């Protein structure tokens with residue numbers, strides 16, 4: 001795909017996010033759009049955000065659990081970029097009307113203590129982690145009816161919208177392989193799961209991200225946050241709700257929807 005088309009499609013997804021107006025899938029008109037083109041569109045849309053003053057604060061993995069793959073009908077792990085404007089403080093709120101059709105999912109986040117790149121193992125990935133915390137990710141596909149193909153969702157920055165980190169930061173020696181996770185809305189339990197649902201171990205997701213970034217000569221940097229992926233299916237955010245997540249050993253994280 002030529003660079004002009006990449007930039008044009010980056011603008012289409014970026015405008016849809018800014019105007020919270022759902023669009024038709026890009027592949028409907030560009031059926032030759034490859035996964036490489038999709039990541040180029042994603043990066044071009046990030047350059048538009050950086051041009052508006054947002055900064056890169058981390059990365060997220062998506063479609064790393066069977067529950068998410070089955071919910072979305074897309075079966076390959078993907079990554080997206082997290083920017084400064086996507087960060088919501090635990091206990092904070094957002095307006096549903098500012099987004100297309102936001103959903104929330106329970107996650108585990110890593111905080112990177114040093115730069116890392118290359119084709120790494122989970123153990124090598126862990127060696128670059130300085131902290132671990134509970135997280136809620138609010139995703140919002142810019143596509144109509146929240147329906148997409150693999151290449152469409154990649155072009156749309158893996159539906160990245162907002163993320164909330166728990167205040168308790170555990171040290172990297174915490175075993176994150178099988179932590180119980182309970183997500184509630186207005187005090188009622190809606191989804192329960194385990195961090196083991198995230199590629200069988202959230203560190204495998206982190207290592208997979210570093211390997212995917214390496215294939216485009218990139219890596220992670222000290223201070224960056226990495227969301228490992230939703231452990232259960234995502235649920236719709238409705239106005240007037242209080243969403244909370246409790247993760248074993250990591251405490252809780254919450255937000256309100258106005």
Ligand code: OOG
Nearest residue numbers: 062063068158159229230
């Ligand atoms: C794509 C993003 C998936 C996750 O954690 O699996 C994701 C989507 O479902 O819209 O963030």
Ligand code: MG
Nearest residue numbers: 062137229230
């Ligand atoms: Mg997610």
